[in-house]
Amino acid sequence: MLTVRSLSTEYAGQKGTVVRAADDVSFEVPQGKFFTLLGPSGCGKTTTLRSIAGLEKPTGGEIRVGDRTVFSAAQGIFVAPNRRNFGMVFQSYAIWPHMNVFQNVAFPLEVGRRRFSQAEKADRVMRVLHAVALDHLAERDATRLSGGQQQRLALARALVMEPDLLLLDEPLSNLDLKLRERMRFELKRIQRELGITTIYVTHDQGEALALSHEIAVMNAGRIVQRGGPRDIYERPKSRFVADFIGSTNFVEGAVLAREADPHHWRVSTPIGELRVVCHEDLGRGEALTVSIRPEDLELTEAPVDGADGRNALSGTVDQKVFLGEYVDFQVKIGETILLARAHPSLRTPIGNPINVRIDPEKCIALPEDEPRRQAA
Amino acid sequence: MEAIGEVGRTRGLQGGDGPRFDAKWLVIALATGLVAWLALVPLVFLVYQSFMTPETAFEPAVFTLGNFAQAYGSAETFTLFVNSVQYGAGTALLAMAIGTSLAWLNERTNTPFKSLFFALSVIPLVIPNILFTVSWIMLASPRIGILNAVMQGVTGTNIVFFDIYSMGGMIWVDGLQDSPIAFLMMTAAFRAMDPSLEESAMMSGASVAQTIRRITLRLTLPASMALFLILFVRAVESFETPALLGLPVGIEVFTSAIYQAIHRYPSDIGLASAYAITLLLVTSLGILVQNRITKETGRFQTVTGKGFRPRQIDLGRWRYATAGLYLLYIFVLVALPFLVLLWASLQKFYSVPTWAALSNVSLDAYRRVIAYPGVDTAVRNSAMLSVTAATLIMLATSVVCWIVVKTKIRGRWLLDALASLPLVFPGIVLGLSIMICYLTIGGPIYGSIWILLIAYLTRFLPYGMRYNMTSMLQIHKELEESAAMSGASWWTTFRRILLPLLKPGLLAGWIYIVIVSVRELSSSILLYSPGNEVIAIIIWELWQNGQTVELAAFGVMLIAVLFVFVMIAQSLGRRFGVREG
Incomplete structure (x- = not known):
């Protein structure tokens, strides 16, 4: 459906420098899928989205929607944003304050190439307002809506012209936490119901994981990893991705030997020997980083051994923080402190010994040669 | 960053299935042309004239430093x-x-x-x-x-x-x-x-x-x-x-x-x-x-946003x-x-x-001044000139401000500077420059009422800029971008999104320019011709003729009218939340 190939977008930075905001970005999104560009601020995700919208003029590459090319540097094609028929929800919502709810939504139908009769226009507007549950507020001034209502209005306005593509630029970031969680479900329901191909930009990994069919993690203008939410979370390919998505523990280590199980390796680390997973080939002695999610550290006061194939470690409770649904423990093993997330029923006092079990499948080895990019 | 506004560099790309010609360019060219003509041309003629001898029927103008010698020699x-x-x-x-x-x-x-x-x-x-x-x-x-x-x-x-x-x-x-x-x-x-x-x-x-x-x-x-x-x-x-x-x-x-x-x-x-x-x-x-x-x-x-008031x-x-x-x-x-x-x-x-x-x-003085020859014409002239000047200025500067604020066109600062240039012109100097300009060019402008319009347009252009600039800066660029994404052309966006959002500033600026145009004397005094008097000129003439009581009566009426106008402006300003600058 949407094909982005080798997209590069530059803009003039300070003192005449050229900033390459999107650098050789390529991806494809099948019809009806929800695709998320995820990354820290300044990673180029918004630039990529705006290039797809036509609000930025890329310097290179190609953008196709279905069989229609909307941008191609090689062929010299650039379709103006108002001719692309993409719906977009902006971060600020960009609700026109001088129009009421109905007028805001009707606007795209009044200015496009296709002409609609009054009745048809009203019908379409009311239908889409119904879909976002704003039909009872049609006559209200747009400025007198709450944050969540404005967000749904912006969505309705983007959907009313039945766009080929829906572009969402951090649409939930201006909402408070509770509302954001509710709108997340709402957004997912509407997208799945309408089956509209959607590109979503966010820096919030929770949103990305909750909403997407596929996620592309971006850093410094490039896509560093692409995959399904589970894939990205459970099998990060780089330290950057592991660090950016969720919280994690990093442990430096060196390869000791290959295990009998495929993709399993034995690694020596400051917290002891670990069995880890790595899908790439590693050489003996090679330096690597092991990423372990806090929720994958299983804490227990009972003695542990490595008999079941799991990694077994012993340490002491250094610090703990009660957070209601769970307790965060800082466990000191040797000189290293690991963060572990445990059920509140575990009440081991600070300073007491504690044992740790970790499934090797959850110890993700990240080879050192992966270029370490820092967030811009 | 802003590509819809980016028109300076094309990087060799031509529009795909987009239109080749955009109303945008015509409007931009017209607004820029108007500003450049108004702000620059009189200045050029003023400088030129200061180095020339007066042209008479018998002698053409020649280059001289005599004017400055005379001015600085004494x-x-x-x-x-x-x-x-x-x-x-x-x-x-x-x-x-x-x-x-x-x-x-x-x-x-x-x-x-x-x-x-x-x-x-x-x-x-x-x-x-x-x-x-x-x-x-x-x-x-x-x-x-x-x-x-x-x-x-x-x-x-x-x-x-x-x-x-x-x-x-x-x-x-x-x-x-x-x-x-x-x-x-x-x-x-x-x-x-x-x-x-x-x-x-x-x-x-x-x-x-x-x-x-x-x-x-x-x-x-x-x-x-x-x-x-x-x-x-x-x-x-x-x-x-x-x-x-x-x-x-x-x-x-x-x-x-x-x-x-x-x-x-x-x-x-x-x-x-x-x-x-x-x-x-x-x-x-x-x-x-x-x-x-x-x-x-x-x-x-x-200035705002501080949550405390000083003790x-x-x-x-x-x-x-x-x-x-x-x-x-x-x-x-x-x-x-x-x-x-x-x-x-x-x-x-x-x-x-x-x-x-x-x-x-x-109340004799009031009766006399209303019947005074030329007063009715002057009032009509002032009304026409101030309304026309205010309307043209506010519309033209809305486009100019859009170019300056919202686009990345190269040299847009120059346009801003040009439109603000008349600020340095004292009224009488502007009057003189415009007089020289249209005397030299010839044609029907000099001696007609339109020369006053040109003077007011030039003189109050910076005010239009100020009012429009303030509102333009407050308009989030996403409001325009979302219109473009909705399929609106530049012209539609300008007409249906920008102008309505600028309206409070447009109105406030419009009324302000009407008021200052009605009071304008120092340019008009060099540019009016018999039959083309305006209100301020009538007051000046009454004073020169020693008709003090008639002047007072006229003045009281004028103050009353201006007061009503200012009150309207203030209440509009409050209603639309405009801060008077």
């Missing part, structure tokens, strides 16, 4: 320069002294009647300079001044207590008139200051006076310097006060000297141009330095004294001038108010 010019500087500095200092102390009382003490004070921001708008000056002649002239008569009555002498026809008189009238500007700007400066800076001085043991001197005034020094320059430039540009008060006793400044050079026979355009260029250099320098100061100190940083000094019983000061100020600035005009307008012949004169009260 001792008179030196006097002229000294007078102008004295007048400008005196006016600025007086206005600042009044404005700063009142602003401080208003912002930092618990003096009562505060809300009254902001009404003052409209006073200079409502009473045109020429009427203000005339009213002070009635109050303080040696022969007919009421204040002199009162003082002589009280003391039983014949001493002239006040002589308005003097440098001191000029400074008093103009400084008083500009003091509300100083008040507003210093209020803004005090508000922008973090009050904890003063409070910590107090906590360190400083007295109120020490805090004012060492903290408050020191911190507002850049703002004060900028204000001084603004007031100085306004004063050296002003024409009405020096012409009415200075010329009768031979005190000339640049503006009145230019007027004299044109109005002697034969008129000396070359000399006037040389003076004009000198004045232009002075005002440009003033504005340049002021801009530099303002930019460096970042006066435009947001107010409790003046105790003294606050009645300061309230008295307020009332006295308002009395002298507003009530006295208006009442004296009202009194004069109700007399058959002008006389000092006495019980005897009270029995002569009549």
Whole structure:
């Protein structure tokens, strides 16, 4: 459906420098899928989205929607944003304050190439307002809506012209936490119901994981990893991705030997020997980083051994923080402190010994040669 | 970042299935062309003329340095320069002294009647300079001044207590008139200051006076310097006060000297141009330095958003004294001038108010001035010119501001600078430049009413820029982008999104330009021709003819109309949430 190939977008930075905001970005999104560009601020995700919208003029590459090319540097094609028929929800919502709810939504139908009769226009507007549950507020001034209502209005306005593509630029970031969680479900329901191909930009990994069919993690203008939410979370390919998505523990280590199980390796680390997973080939002695999610550290006061194939470690409770649904423990093993997330029923006092079990499948080895990019 | 606005570089890309031609380009070209023509052409002709001999039927114009030699060779010019500087500095200092102390009382003490004070921001708008000056002649002239008569009555002498026809008189009238500007700007400066800076001085043991001197005034020094320059430039540009008060006793400044050079026979355009260029250099320098100061100190940083109000000094019983000061100020600035005009307008012949004169009260003057030849035409002309000028300016500058704020076109700063250029033109210099320009070009413009329209368009262009710029900066770019994503073309977006959002600013600016156009005298005085008079010219003529009571009647009516207009503007401003700049 949407094909982005080798997209590069530059803009003039300070003192005449050229900033390459999107650098050789390529991806494809099948019809009806929800695709998320995820990354820290300044990673180029918004630039990529705006290039797809036509609000930025890329310097290179190609953008196709279905069989229609909307941008191609090689062929010299650039379709103006108002001719692309993409719906977009902006971060600020960009609700026109001088129009009421109905007028805001009707606007795209009044200015496009296709002409609609009054009745048809009203019908379409009311239908889409119904879909976002704003039909009872049609006559209200747009400025007198709450944050969540404005967000749904912006969505309705983007959907009313039945766009080929829906572009969402951090649409939930201006909402408070509770509302954001509710709108997340709402957004997912509407997208799945309408089956509209959607590109979503966010820096919030929770949103990305909750909403997407596929996620592309971006850093410094490039896509560093692409995959399904589970894939990205459970099998990060780089330290950057592991660090950016969720919280994690990093442990430096060196390869000791290959295990009998495929993709399993034995690694020596400051917290002891670990069995880890790595899908790439590693050489003996090679330096690597092991990423372990806090929720994958299983804490227990009972003695542990490595008999079941799991990694077994012993340490002491250094610090703990009660957070209601769970307790965060800082466990000191040797000189290293690991963060572990445990059920509140575990009440081991600070300073007491504690044992740790970790499934090797959850110890993700990240080879050192992966270029370490820092967030811009 | 903004590609829809990016039109400077195409990087070799041509529109795909988009339209090749966009209404955008036509509108941009028209607005840019208009601005460039208005702002640049008269200046070019002024400079050209100052280096040329006068063209006559027998002799073509030739290059000469004679104008400047004549202008700078004489001792008179030196006097002229000294007078102008004295007048400008005196006016600025007086206005600042009044404005700063009142602003401080208003912002930092618990003096009562505060809300009254902001009404003052409209006073200079409502009473045109020429009427203000005339009213002070009635109050303080040696022969007919009421204040002199009162003082002589009280003391039983014949001493002239006040002589308005003097440098001191000029400074008093103009400084008083500009003091509300100083008040507003210093209020803004005090508000922008973090009050904890003063409070910590107090906590360190400083007295109120020490805090004012060492903290408050020191911190507002850049703002004060900028204000001084603004007031100085306004004063050296002003024409009405020096012409009415200075010329009768031979005190000339640049503006009145230019007027004299044109109005002697034969008129000396070359000399006037040389003076004009000198004045232009002075005002440009003033504005340049002021801009530099303002930019460096970042006066435009947001004033709002601070959740605290400065502690107010409790003046105790003294606050009645300061309230008295307020009332006295308002009395002298507003009530006295208006009442004296009202009194004069109700007399058959002008006389000092006495019980005897009270029995002569009549409305004759109003009847006479309404029937006065040319008044109806002048009112019609002023109405037409001000409405046309205001409309054209607001529309053109909305496009110019869009280009400057929302696009990345190269050289857009130049457009901004061009549109603001007329700010440095004193009214009389602008009048002179436009006169020279259309005399030289020929054609039907000179001698028609359209030359006045051109003058107003040029003179008030910067005001349009200011109003539109303020609103344009507040419009989030996503509001436009979402229209583009909805499928709207540039023209549709401009018409249906931008213009409606600009509306409050457009309206406020429109009314402001209408008001200042109606009052405009210093450009019009060189450009009008018989049959094409405007309101300000009628007042000028009435004064020259000595028809004081008719002038007063006309003035009272004009003030009433302007007052209504300003009230409408204020209520519109409140309704649409426009902050008057």
